[in-house]
Amino acid sequence: MIDKIEKLLKSLESSSIEELEIEIDDLKVKAKYYRQKPTETLIVEKISETPVQQTAIQKNIPEQNKIASENIHIVKSPIVGTFYRAPSPGTEPFVKEGDFVENGQTLCIIEALKVMNEIESDAPGRIVKILVKDGQPVEFDQPLFEIEKV
Amino acid sequence: MIDKIEKLLKSLESSSIEELEIEIDDLKVKAKYYRQKPTETLIVEKISETPVQQTAIQKNIPEQNKIASENIHIVKSPIVGTFYRAPSPGTEPFVKEGDFVENGQTLCIIEALKVMNEIESDAPGRIVKILVKDGQPVEFDQPLFEIEKV
């Protein structure tokens, strides 16, 4: 078994895995690789980053790092489509800022290919901010809601 | 079992694994490798500099920074040409390693355009090292002599 572990560890040498944990029967292995981090100094960062373009869609994405504080959970879009706050035009929105939501509660609809996809909250808490506007196109992984965990 | 672990640990010597934990039955092993981290500034330098080519002429230039210690003075070539240690073929060289020289004393000749240019010392001291060979082409600013100030 150890031989197999050895083979596995070596084979991951040039991967980007940083930490690995394996438990199999009674064997438990934890490994941590040294990965050269590209963020060494400010200068390197500036050099190595292509400025990300401001597109119509990206423009409205707040900087994730800024808001990702300890208590704030971000609900992101799992698909590309159009964001709607209410089940149909003219009806009440699913949620408003300040509302408390349960895990699994519907937060919005994203329409993709004429299908209305209900997006559910993946954490309970209070809606602090709704990051996109009704009818706005959203891309994959785009932050939609800030939820304060309570 | 310990043998196998030993083998495993050694085999990972040249990997990039930094930390490894193994638990098997009642055995628990924790290992931490020392991985030399490239220092940050070094990388920046490497990135931003075009590698200077090794030409026939430049190959013989010692790294200036290394030798430029407090007491060492470097006499550099003021012109492009061919370096000669002696006034004419077969005669004694102007100076040898170990010699003490005065400010203004002739150290060598650099021939350029059929003209023999005598190069004088611009500091008094002991010749520690002669950095180019007799008959070798030299470029502008090329280090010729190391003189230890006394």
Place this chain on the structure above:
Amino acid sequence: MFKKVLIANRGEIAVRIIRTCKELGIKTTVIYSTADKNSLPVFLADESICIGEAKPSASYLNIPAIISAAEISGADAIHPGYGFLSENPGFAEVCRACGIEFIGPSSETMVVMGDKAQARNIAQKAGIPIVPGSDAVKEPKKALQFAKEIGFPVLVKAAHGGGGRGMRVIENEKGAEELIGMAMAEAEAAFGNGEVYVEKLILNPRHIEIQVIADKHGNVIVLGERECSLQRRHQKVLEESPSPFVDKNLRIKLYESARKITSFIKYEGAGTIEFLVDKDKNYYFIEMNTRIQVEHPVTEMVTGKDLIALQIKSAEGEQINISDPDLNGHAIEFRINVEDYKKNFRPTPGKIEKLLLPGGFGVRVDTHIYEGYSIPPYYDSLIAKLIVHGENREKAIKRGQRALSEFFVEGNIKTTIPFHIKLTEDDNFIKGNLDTKVLEDKILDRIVKNK
């Protein structure tokens, strides 16, 4: 004219398409996966939409996400590039069902030409030479019978897939049936269909292909041939145009055959007709690629025609009534991959710390890399295409050597640049003595061992 084109691809071909769209005054939207957030196409396009995770099935092969992105961006056409969904008739179908023009031929054409057996039939009906061989067969015995009829050696090939899987060379009758059975099992495992066909094996053939552009009005333009014989594991490594082997007489015949089949199937857009050519200059249709190809720039360099522009023009329904362009000079494309050629061309994705791209007269670089770019490990290893043009083949080779010598890529990666430098010094290459096996049989060993 299209107002906005969505590019359903990544890497250098996405950059390539953006460039022509810009020149045509068409807006561009690129889709991208989370792994390509900092990629050059995302930076260069007018608009970019993240559509999914890194793995291709979640992003570049994710049809619903791509269509949804096209809808929210308001694109009126989709360019599929090469690879990914470019030869997927279902995708073309969905695009059109959603009112988005798919820049490529009809899905019906893609279905037919995507099936080797059907494509052979079509070629035969169009009256162009094909490699003597069978229809798709299921039973090993029947396959053996065909093999005997056309004579050994023969090639057994999967009828419903490519890439060399399910492919077997059978030298003679001895053990032939078992080998055929194995090929069928492989094909079944790889493509879900065990049918194969049996072909006469053309010994040491050249792979020569003809570029065509057809509009929706029946005009077919032929844009010269490409010599693509230098291959490793059926992957092209270097292409050129014109072929050093094709003379005027053969060119006329290849042009005529290419035009025939293109017209016969009422093809629309850019397509490539691949031929095997034996040492006596007999040629045989093998397949048609219904998309733009990696190596299209060599054709652009010798014809002066922008193939992506013509492809878009065709999709827009415009008339393309130009005559077949003359071939001017000679062009060579070097595919630069992040691969360690000394270690069996193992991919080496990583970060580019230092980059100098070659430039100057007669040098073109199509690439998506830049200094500081990290090559993600999820996609193919092509990082740049270096294309050189010269007055003749000899000058093009010298220019290629010069350009390769000033192409510096540094980082924790290896590229095939040193491999190409050695390839250009190889006698077989310099003399143009090429066939589809020459690289693997005669050149590779010498290069790897540095002789």
Place this chain on the structure above:
Amino acid sequence: MFKKVLIANRGEIAVRIIRTCKELGIKTTVIYSTADKNSLPVFLADESICIGEAKPSASYLNIPAIISAAEISGADAIHPGYGFLSENPGFAEVCRACGIEFIGPSSETMVVMGDKAQARNIAQKAGIPIVPGSDAVKEPKKALQFAKEIGFPVLVKAAHGGGGRGMRVIENEKGAEELIGMAMAEAEAAFGNGEVYVEKLILNPRHIEIQVIADKHGNVIVLGERECSLQRRHQKVLEESPSPFVDKNLRIKLYESARKITSFIKYEGAGTIEFLVDKDKNYYFIEMNTRIQVEHPVTEMVTGKDLIALQIKSAEGEQINISDPDLNGHAIEFRINVEDYKKNFRPTPGKIEKLLLPGGFGVRVDTHIYEGYSIPPYYDSLIAKLIVHGENREKAIKRGQRALSEFFVEGNIKTTIPFHIKLTEDDNFIKGNLDTKVLEDKILDRIVKNK
């Protein structure tokens, strides 16, 4: 054939020459100043020799040091590039006296063509049209008399220098003598010789030049014209070939004149004959440049000929017996300088922190910059030449716009890239309504004020 060429220059033209030498199998040595230690030519050449301090007089104009470098490197020829010593007859003389071939014409030719008055005389003798005007004159009164003879407006020009110093436009007789006197005083101060000549002023002329290559056997090849009318303070900012103004008839006449004068002076190497062309397509010889020019790539792009290679071939004494090449498509060169065009084109040397060079079909970049390079403040501000080629002028402009849009240079510098983007959108430029004053009179203000 030369075995080793020493390149007595720096920057992009040094890179340009290294490239062709590599393609020809000739070794290269570059000389450099201490300021250019980390420059691209030093990196790309086979060999490099530091010859002096940063200031040009200590290095790139330092004839003894350059000759000494050539001797220790064993170079058999020197390429002077443009600027620096390229039009210095003394340097050519010394090279040859030391047994080193100077890649350029004879020093006698350089002397004659370097003197405007002599060059005019030669042109007249060779039977090609010159701007009506005087010989070199010393006395203001004599100059005035000539002015009256040929009619106002006239131009008074220093006979022994260039760059606009000692130059005066005189609209009419009133105050003419004083103005002439001032011009003479300026010429005396700038060039140590107050002689001027008086010329008929051609109103709103175009600057159109003809590229020639002549071998040592009397063959003269004419390689099309270049339209260089877009100038700011007599400095070219953008050049193209062919000229949108030259028709077949005018081209024949310009070719004939260029060939006449080249043959007449038994010219050797690459040369450029500059003409002014008025709105009625009358043309007048103004001067001949006895070197390769910055804008030579546009000629290379439309003729397919490598001018540096032809220049070297000529210097080697080879026969160049090709016919005048046809002009294929259209090429435009954008000179990219580190200058702040909004602040009167003030130079802004500094470090390049981030660089993306344009690429793809029909795009050529001649440059010596790279990411991380620091532009020294001692030399001129040209950092790159972007050359685009298209099937016609309209397509070349679109391609230029595309290429400029993807050309990113970041750091504590400003470049003229945004200036060129606006220039390509200017109506005068798009319509080809060009003359030597149009940029300053009609375009610049609008661009700077961002109208």
